[in-house]
Amino acid sequence: MNCSDAREGLFESFNQLVEIEVCRHREMVPENNKLLRCFQYIKMDAVSVGDYCWNGDCTNCQIWYRAEDGEIKSALACRLYVRPGMVITGLSANLRIDLTE
Structure with missing residues (x-):
């Protein structure tokens, strides 16, 4: 079974x-x-x-997340795959503006 979405083709x-x-x-x-x-x-x-390159060059999508071992780590949102229960603890200024307004 595959979820259907109006934005099909945009997401994996x-x-x-x-x-x-x-x-x-x-x-x-x-x-x-x-x-x-x-x-x-x-x-x-x-x-x-938003001002994102989508390939890891610009770093405008930097996030901070709680790793499975409990440590806070940084990563680029364009490179890191989501996992169930993931906790994002911080967002770059660009993401904070785009997601909260």
């Missing part, structure tokens, strides 16, 4: 939405996708026109 194939926490807000996003695509799923218009 997924069977379900998974819950993540983004700066204390719970969100449902498509599994098997990089975080920047998941953020686009949450706020399509803002992230779609």
